[in-house]
Amino acid sequence: MKFTTLTGTVVVAAFTATMSVAQDRAGWPDSFTVGTGSQGGTYFGYGSGWAGIVADELGVSGGAEVTGGPMQNMALVHTGDLPFGMTTMGPAAESIAGSNPIAPGLPMTNACAMFPMYQTPFSVTALSSSGITSISDIPDGARIGFGPAGSTSDTYFPRMMEELGVNFDRRNGGWSDLGGQLQDGLLDVIAFAAGVPVPAVSQLEVQTDINIIEFTEEEQAQITAAFPVANFDISADAYTTLEAPARSVSMWNFAIANCDLPETFVYEVVNAVMSDNERMVNTHRAARSTLPEFWDRNTVMKWHPGAARWFTENAGASIGADMIHGG
Template sequence: MTYKLLAGAALALTIGTASAVTPAAAQDREGWPDSFTVGTASQGGTYFAYGSGWANLVAEELGISGGGEVTGGPMQNMALVHTGEAAFGMTTMGPAAESIAGTNPIAPGLEMTNACAMFPMYQTPFSITTLKSSGITSVSEIPAGAKIGFGPAGSTSDTYFPRMLETLGVDFERRNGGWSDLGGQLQDGLLDVIAFAAGVPVPAVSQLEVQTEVNIVEFTEEEQQKIMDAFPVSEFEIKADTYTTLTEPARSVSMWNFAIANCDLPESFVYAATEVVMSDNERMVSIHRAARSTVPENWDKNKVMKWHPGAAKWFNENGASIGADMIHGG
């Protein structure tokens, strides 16, 4: 598989930083890669914006060439990081659990246990967007046979949202694609609904709001509870100030996202990369507002993956209590 490396840090920065490294620091960097990639998802989604941002931040601070990589999302990122094709990636708890259990559709039967937890990112709300002109203001108003875009094939949205809507009795035709492409199709009348699973604000929805009038469809309390009973999600509320379309909070459900690292990466490298991201939340929030949840106290939201030793060391030094049984190789 070949992917396009995006937003790489400047090589001049790498050279300049390397020349300033002290012998002690150089010793600490033994085994570090010359460059790295972060598996994100399709352009127009939160993963791409957030992932490319923290990749560039780490590259800049550590003086290593690195950047975000367009992928199919959480399921594919688990495979890429497990095999080492990508050093880092991002995933959600559902796809992570399925991948570790060997039920990732990309490689059925392969237990992807060499992808380790690195740091908590944010919750992924499941939200529905339609054009205001469609008249669809609730899940029950989605017409039978509606064409619904679920994001890239194998993404968190594509894996769970169709099953959620089926649980709610919605009849639909399934469509896949990048979030930006699906937003264009919705605007052109080729889709009736987009079912997003992405950190908010979703760039594609924000762009749609600028170009046309949309409805952001919330779940009823009964629908919300039905989904929580059937899937590994929790209650969530999309704040009113997330989108200009919203005048009050919108009821939703969500799933936690974590950054992941190949378990074989040097402990000192992953420790340093984790420290860059977790020590400057203000800068992370400037990359994407969803990073307001990228804080040390959310370390306990990972109940699925073993931690990379370097990441676990940083968190345990900063208030966490990650046991040896949850650390790779421990």
């Protein structure tokens, strides 16, 4: 098992430890890295935020690493190339079943659930000048950016578009890059699956006029019947472009840990993140859903023993032994 800081890591150094963790630190790493997603996406901003909080609270230097998103994070955390990462329930289920495209046929069962993050809404954005105001307006053969290859968006949004009868030319890239391509007329639409507000969308609406396209009730029902998602409304205050909530669908995100990490270390990491929601929200607004009561949104991954103990002791969680790694 190797826990290394990769090239390009944004390091959050813990220069002072303001508290002493009354725990046996045997086996704790000297530093840690969190696998996130592309720059301009919610994963990177959110992951940098909780890495900083953990570093400050535990006195262990840490940072966020740019990755390909949930599928790659499952692979990196499973192998131990990264100690921590973030994923969504759909890619987690596929990875555990051995259907992760990074390593087909390999059940990734050594990546454990750590704490609930937030729901990922699936939303569509186009320039106002395009005239696209609904899914049915998307022209035949439209150039659609689906985010980084292997991300939650790239895994599920193309299937959703096909389900809704959209014929498209599929494009991939980081959210910031795709936002620039949309503004330059190289893309017709971006299909985002990321916690709101998505930084790339916020940047776009400052620079130009955009349409945030909601699903109709019929489209929403069709998608929830076909995919592991639930109804969701993007709040009107998420973007200045919105004047009312936008109808969407969403999938839950969870932070994950390599299952072999020390129980005491993971317990304290979870404690640092979950004990002060206001501090988390200050790092990213998507953290408004990073609350202990949402522990039960994980129905896919086994829990890390340290995380299971924290939620049992502090959130009244009833996690069966069959859902705890090594239990």
